[in-house]
Amino acid sequence: MSERKRIYVAYAGGTIGMKATETGYAPVPGHLAEQIRDRPQLHMGEIPELSICEYEPLLDSANARPADWLRIARDLAQHRHHYDGFVVLHGTDTMAYTASALAFLLRGLGKPVVVTGSQIPLGVLRSDGRQNLLTSLLVAARDDVREVCLVFGSHILRGCRAVKASASGFEAFTSPNLPPLGKAGVQIEVDESRLRLPEPAAVGLPMTLDAPVNLLRLYPGMPASLLRAALAEPTRGLILEAYGAGTVSAADPELLAALAEGAARGVVVGVVSQCVDGRVDLSAYATSAPLLEAGAVGGLDMTTEAAYAKLVVLLSEGRTPDEIRSLFAQDLAGELTPAA
Numbered sequence: 001m002s003e004r005k006r007i008y009v010a011y012a013g014g015t016i017g018m019k020a021t022e023t024g025y026a027p028v029p030g031h032l033a034e035q036i037r038d039r040p041q042l043h044m045g046e047i048p049e050l051s052i053c054e055y056e057p058l059l060d061s062a063n064a065r066p067a068d069w070l071r072i073a074r075d076l077a078q079h080r081h082h083y084d085g086f087v088v089l090h091g092t093d094t095m096a097y098t099a100s101a102l103a104f105l106l107r108g109l110g111k112p113v114v115v116t117g118s119q120i121p122l123g124v125l126r127s128d129g130r131q132n133l134l135t136s137l138l139v140a141a142r143d144d145v146r147e148v149c150l151v152f153g154s155h156i157l158r159g160c161r162a163v164k165a166s167a168s169g170f171e172a173f174t175s176p177n178l179p180p181l182g183k184a185g186v187q188i189e190v191d192e193s194r195l196r197l198p199e200p201a202a203v204g205l206p207m208t209l210d211a212p213v214n215l216l217r218l219y220p221g222m223p224a225s226l227l228r229a230a231l232a233e234p235t236r237g238l239i240l241e242a243y244g245a246g247t248v249s250a251a252d253p254e255l256l257a258a259l260a261e262g263a264a265r266g267v268v269v270g271v272v273s274q275c276v277d278g279r280v281d282l283s284a285y286a287t288s289a290p291l292l293e294a295g296a297v298g299g300l301d302m303t304t305e306a307a308y309a310k311l312v313v314l315l316s317e318g319r320t321p322d323e324i325r326s327l328f329a330q331d332l333a334g335e336l337t338p339a340a
């Protein structure tokens, strides 16, 4: 008989372990562990053995910062030789950012990392938390998964491709530019052909994760002062959510001047699309030309969340702007589909 797998469960916060308070749901220390302990279904023979580590403080993920991503990555990396897989329990609001960041930070971990949470706390009768946790534990126990996944409802998604698409549905996440890695229905089905192949085992984490990166969504009539502020000291990176294939208001001389100033300061500008589906191609329209002139790089079909996390990680690794520009457009963790 094969040995029962051991899964490390890091509870970082989020609705799954929250309780109702006077001001609304908030995480309460000890509550999640109690809920898990009192549910016999979570400890049955076919479910892997789990150890829970509750973080202090527990966060509503709206309060998460890049330093919190690094904390999770460090924790998992430190335990990598003692567990078969990892589950990160996290709030849904910024889960896609954290899952993306973990995918970049934990390249080479070689074990499954599953990020999940719930829309209703585990302690509430109609909670989706029990199912999400069970599916996550089973995915985290698989030998063929060696990447960061986001499991929610029936979806098993690549973490760095996921976006939160619903504030209230139980199927809260999708991955617009990549089919799901699998589906949790009567059976848990993972399409092995979609999984990442093993990478050389080595995890090198940056000392800190605090590179100043901004995120700006372009809109018709946006004053150039906003872009100028987004590129000003101490900014080192900017993710610009441009239109369609990566177009900007190229007829606005102030906007072009702001871009040129940012470029002169060496700010790395990554361009993603406001469209949920499709990809950035900065060579398609003349209205993208000022971006190319300013050294901006197209993020292809990356989500905004993945692009932001990627730029923060790359800048925190102490690389040169040119190196970062080149890596930004390369596939590092399955976050983008390279040009054919």
Ligand code: ASP
Residues within 6 Å of the ligand: 013, 014, 015, 016, 059, 060, 061, 062, 090, 091, 092, 093, 094, 117, 118, 119
């Ligand atoms: N505000 C909560 C959080 O992101 C929402 C959730 O967990 O679903 O922590």
